Amino acid sequence: MASPEVVQRVQSLRAEIEHHNHRYYVLDDPLIPDLEYDKLFRELSELEERYPELDDPNSPTKRVGGEPAEGFEQYEHALRMYSLDNAMTTDEWFAFTDRVTKGLGREDVEYWADPKMDGLAVEVVYENGRFAMAATRGDGLVGEVVSHNMRTVMNLPLVLRGSNIPTLLEVRGEVVMADADFERLNERQAAKGEKIFANPRNAAAGSVRQLDPKVAASRPLRFMAYGVGRVEGMPALFSWVSQEEIMLGLRELGFAVPPEARLCKSRQEVADYFNDLMERRASLPFEIDGVVAKVNKLEMQRALGFTSRAPRWALALKFPAQQASTRINSIRIQVGRTGVLTPVAELEPVRVGGVEVSRATLHNKAYIAENDFREGDTVVVQRAGDVIPQVVSVVEDKRPENTVPYDFPMTCPVCHSEAYEDGEAVRCSNDKCPAKVAKWLVHFVSKAGLDMEGVGRRWVEKLADEGKLSNPADLFTLRKTTLLQYEGMGDKSAENFIQSIDKARLEAPLWRLIAALGIRHVGEQTAKTLADTYEDLDALSLATREELQDLPDVGETVANSIREFFDGEAGKLLLEQFKAVDFWPKGGKSDAEGAKDLPLSGKTFIFTGSLPDMSRNQAHALVEERGGSAVKSISRKVDYVVAGEKAGSKVAKAEKLGLTIIDFDAFTDMIREGE
Ligand code: IVH
Numbered sequence: 001m002a003s004p005e006v007v008q009r010v011q012s013l014r015a016e017i018e019h020h021n022h023r024y025y026v027l028d029d030p031l032i033p034d035l036e037y038d039k040l041f042r043e044l045s046e047l048e049e050r051y052p053e054l055d056d057p058n059s060p061t062k063r064v065g066g067e068p069a070e071g072f073e074q075y076e077h078a079l080r081m082y083s084l085d086n087a088m089t090t091d092e093w094f095a096f097t098d099r100v101t102k103g104l105g106r107e108d109v110e111y112w113a114d115p116k117m118d119g120l121a122v123e124v125v126y127e128n129g130r131f132a133m134a135a136t137r138g139d140g141l142v143g144e145v146v147s148h149n150m151r152t153v154m155n156l157p158l159v160l161r162g163s164n165i166p167t168l169l170e171v172r173g174e175v176v177m178a179d180a181d182f183e184r185l186n187e188r189q190a191a192k193g194e195k196i197f198a199n200p201r202n203a204a205a206g207s208v209r210q211l212d213p214k215v216a217a218s219r220p221l222r223f224m225a226y227g228v229g230r231v232e233g234m235p236a237l238f239s240w241v242s243q244e245e246i247m248l249g250l251r252e253l254g255f256a257v258p259p260e261a262r263l264c265k266s267r268q269e270v271a272d273y274f275n276d277l278m279e280r281r282a283s284l285p286f287e288i289d290g291v292v293a294k295v296n297k298l299e300m301q302r303a304l305g306f307t308s309r310a311p312r313w314a315l316a317l318k319f320p321a322q323q324a325s326t327r328i329n330s331i332r333i334q335v336g337r338t339g340v341l342t343p344v345a346e347l348e349p350v351r352v353g354g355v356e357v358s359r360a361t362l363h364n365k366a367y368i369a370e371n372d373f374r375e376g377d378t379v380v381v382q383r384a385g386d387v388i389p390q391v392v393s394v395v396e397d398k399r400p401e402n403t404v405p406y407d408f409p410m411t412c413p414v415c416h417s418e419a420y421e422d423g424e425a426v427r428c429s430n431d432k433c434p435a436k437v438a439k440w441l442v443h444f445v446s447k448a449g450l451d452m453e454g455v456g457r458r459w460v461e462k463l464a465d466e467g468k469l470s471n472p473a474d475l476f477t478l479r480k481t482t483l484l485q486y487e488g489m490g491d492k493s494a495e496n497f498i499q500s501i502d503k504a505r506l507e508a509p510l511w512r513l514i515a516a517l518g519i520r521h522v523g524e525q526t527a528k529t530l531a532d533t534y535e536d537l538d539a540l541s542l543a544t545r546e547e548l549q550d551l552p553d554v555g556e557t558v559a560n561s562i563r564e565f566f567d568g569e570a571g572k573l574l575l576e577q578f579k580a581v582d583f584w585p586k587g588g589k590s591d592a593e594g595a596k597d598l599p600l601s602g603k604t605f606i607f608t609g610s611l612p613d614m615s616r617n618q619a620h621a622l623v624e625e626r627g628g629s630a631v632k633s634i635s636r637k638v639d640y641v642v643a644g645e646k647a648g649s650k651v652a653k654a655e656k657l658g659l660t661i662i663d664f665d666a667f668t669d670m671i672r673e674g675e
Helices: 004-026 034-050 060-064 090-104 179-192 200-208 213-217 243-252 267-283 298-304 365-371 434-445 457-465 472-477 480-484 491-507 510-516 524-533 537-542 545-549 556-567 569-580 593-597 616-625 649-657 664-672
Strands: 074-076 085-087 111-117 120-127 130-136 142-144 168-176 222-232 262-264 288-295 314-318 323-335 341-352 355-361 378-382 390-394 419-422 425-428 604-608 629-631 640-643 660-663
Touching: 004 034, 004 060, 034 060, 060 213, 085 090, 090 267, 090 298, 090 314, 111 222, 111 243, 111 267, 111 314, 120 200, 120 222, 168 200, 179 200, 200 213, 222 243, 243 298, 262 267, 267 288, 288 298, 323 434, 341 378, 341 425, 355 390, 365 390, 434 457, 434 472, 434 510, 472 491, 472 569, 480 491, 510 524, 510 537, 524 629, 537 556, 537 569, 545 556, 556 569, 604 616, 604 649, 616 629, 616 664, 640 649, 640 664, 649 660, 660 664
Parallel strands: 085 314, 604 629, 604 640, 640 660
Antiparallel strands: 074 142, 111 262, 111 288, 120 130, 120 168, 130 142, 168 222, 288 314, 323 341, 323 378, 341 355, 378 390, 419 425
C-alpha cells in the first residue's frame, strides 16, 4: 500500500512534469535541462510501477501510448462542429461583412482573425479540469473517439492549469504537424523504409486516426486550440464574452493557440492581415491555407446564428491554391548519394503558387503503386511551403486509354546493377555505382566540403560517369593530361582544376575534410568541433560514442552517424585511400603542444544580442583563433555566454542552465589576455 508520503510525491511529480511539458511544448521555453526532466520522469514511472493502485490515465507517463484500440468508437458531439463558408477574394470578404453589419444593425464590429491551420479538427473534453476524452470532428455531428492518441500529443494539457477551471469544457482545435517535424518524420520513415506522407496534414490526420497509440506517440503532433464547444461551471465572476477572451482563457488553461492570431478593429484590418500572412506563409512553422475571421463579441455571434452548414459570424478567407493539374510526360529515376532510386515525374510545365514547375517527386515505388500514377496521366501537383513539388493524385477521368501501370525498374538506371527493396525504398546494390559516387564527389568538392573552386561539378560528374573517379581520393591522382583528353576542357580549365586539387592537398584544414566526407548530420559546425578535438581522421575514427557525445553540438544521433561512417567498410577503405595519395590534413590542439596555451583553449562560447564593432562571424573567428570554440545553440556544454545589446531569450535560458554570462567588455578582456 502506498503511504500518504508516496501518494503526495506521485501527485507532485505529475504536476511538476506536466508543468515542464507545458514550458517545453507550449511555451517553447524549457525550465530545466533534459536530464533533470528524465530523472523526474523515471522516478514517477518507478513509483507507478511499484504502486499500481495509484494508476491514473492522465499521468504524464501515459503519453507514451498504451494498448491499441480495437476499433474507433463513434462519438456524438454535444454541440455540432460546424464547417466554414469560404471567401476567395477580398470582395467576397467584404460582402460577408456587409451581411454581418446588416444582420446586427450596427457597423462597429470587431473581428478575431487567426490562421486557418491545415490539419485535422478534434474536440477534447475536460471534466473537472481533467482530460476525459477526445473525438475527431467527423461529419460535424458524429466523430470518432481518439482519446488514446490525443493523450500522446505533448502540448495538450491532461490536467488544466490555473484557477479558472470549468466543471465541463470542450475545446476545439486542429491537430497539426510543423513543417520541420514533418520533413524529419518523412526522412525517418524513408530511412526505415516506411510510408512517406504527402504533406503535414496527411501525416497529422493519419497519426490521429491510428489504432495503436504508440504510433501516434512517435509522431510530432501538436494541438492548436481555436475555440470551444460547451463551457459549464466556470468559477470566474464573469465568463468569456468574446473570442479574444476565449483565446486568452484557453492559453491560461494551458493550451497552445495559433501563432499570429489577433484582434482586428475593422474589416480592412482583416484584409491587411490576410495579405500579410499570405506573404509570410512560407516562413511560418506550420502549413496554413488561409485566415479564419470571427465576429469577436459572443453576443453578436449569438445574434447572427448559423445557416444549415456554417456560422453566419465566421468566414474562412482562403489563400490561392498551391495546387494545379498537369500531365506526367514521363517518369524518370534518380539515384541519390545513398543509392536510393527516387522516381521523378517529368511534367508538362505548369504554374503553381506563382512558380513554374516541370518536375515533381513521386517519392518511392509504393507511393506510385498506391496511387496508380502512370505516364500520360493528368495529375494534381502541389507545392507546400518550401517543400519540393510533389504529385498528389490522379485525375482519373482524364486518363488516356492506352496507359499502363508503371513498372518500377528493379535495376539501377545508371550502372544497371540489380536494385533491391529496403522497406519502401529501392536501392542500387552496387557500392561503386557511378551515380552514388558522382553525388558524393560533387559534395566533396563543393563549398560545403573541401571548397575546390576550380573543380567544376559537371566535370566531376562526367569523370565519375566514365569511371575515372570512383572515390574522393581518386581526385588527388588526376593528371592534367587525363583532363585534356576531354572535349571542352581547355588548358586553362585543366590547370585550374589541378591547382585547386593541389591547393587542397597542401592547405585544406581537417574540418573541411570532415565536412566533405558527407557523414549524415555532420555539417560545418560539428566538423570544426571534431577537427579541434582530434588530430586526424585516424584519431576521429577511434572515438567512442560516449567521447563524441561529450563534445559541444554532438548529440546521440550525430555520434551514431559518425560511428556508422567509420565502422563501415567504405569508410575504412577511404582512410587508407587518402593516406595512399598523401592527403592527410591534421587538426586538433594536441598536435601542437603550444596550442594548449592559447588563452581560450577548451572553452566554448555562445554569442547573443548585437555586439559592438564586430559581426557574429568575426567574434567566432576571434574565439577560434585563440583555441576556443563558438557554437550557435545553447546547452550545458557552453562555458561563456557573451550577452551583447538586446540579448534575447538565450540569456534567460543560460541563467536557468546556470551558465556564466559575461558582457562584451569582459569578452574583449579575455581575448586580449596573453597578447
Ligand atoms: S473556427 C464555427 N478557426 O477549418 C467555427 N477553424 O472549414 C469553426 N480550422 O473544421 C471553425 N483553423 O478544422 C476555425 N483558426 C481556425 C481554424 C479552423 C483551421 C478548420 C477547422 C474546421 C475547418 C472549417
